[in-house]
Amino acid sequence: MRVLLTLACLTALLPAGAAVAEAAPAPCTAPTGPYQRPLEQALKRPVDGVQSPADCDAIRAFQAKQGLRPADGYANLATYRTLVAVQARPNPNAAGHCPVRSFRVTCVDLTRQLLWVQVNKAVRFGPIPIRSGRDSQETRNGWHRIYWRHIDHKSTLYDNAPMPYAQFFDGGQALHGRYEPLFDGGGSAGCINLALRDAKALWDLLRVGDQVYVWGTKAGTAG
Structure with a gap:
């Protein structure tokens, strides 16, 4: 009889201390977006208006946390509008x-x-x-x-x-x-x-x- 091994079974067969490698996330390659600067400032990135790999990763993480799709690291209007809402949450009527x-x-x-x-x-x-x-x-x-x-x-x-x-x-x-x-x-x-x-x-x-x-x-x- 053919035995099908699950991932759990395979893991049990590994030597002690060995681990199953997780797939690395795909590189973040989105270009500079129209709302790059305000996203950089809010996410505590260097504010230069030019996308970097680290900027892209930070924006993508923010999009994923807020449930935005696609979470691709591009600083578009939807991401900016969501940022404004997040920043206003503590007191949206602060200005009265x-x-x-x-x-x-x-x-x-x-x-x-x-x-x-x-x-x-x-x-x-x-x-x-x-x-x-x-x-x-x-x-x-x-x-x-x-x-x-x-x-x-x-x-x-x-x-x-x-x-x-x-x-x-x-x-x-x-x-x-x-x-x-x-x-x-x-x-x-x-x-x-x-x-x-x-x-x-x-x-x-x-x-x-x-x-x-x-x-x-x-x-x-x-x-």
């Missing part, structure tokens, strides 16, 4: 731009492209990275109220584009998820786009009548 209220407020910071939910000064969700409106279709500033929700909405304005977990807060503008990567294709048409997992979590938290406060200005049109 989002009004502190006794009720639930969804805070939307267009300048940093962040969203979080707070009650009084307690953060109940986030901060998370977002994608807001592009130039000429900016997300509107000020106080808003969630007036309608539709879990599997299709846009009536943009060719039935899917808007999962849509929560409308001002005219046609809504908080909603994207099936595609969050930062593909530039800004939105005015909605607040969220990663799908974040859109679902926000759907479970918010209700019709909840308040949304938007402020700031998105820099440029990219992302």
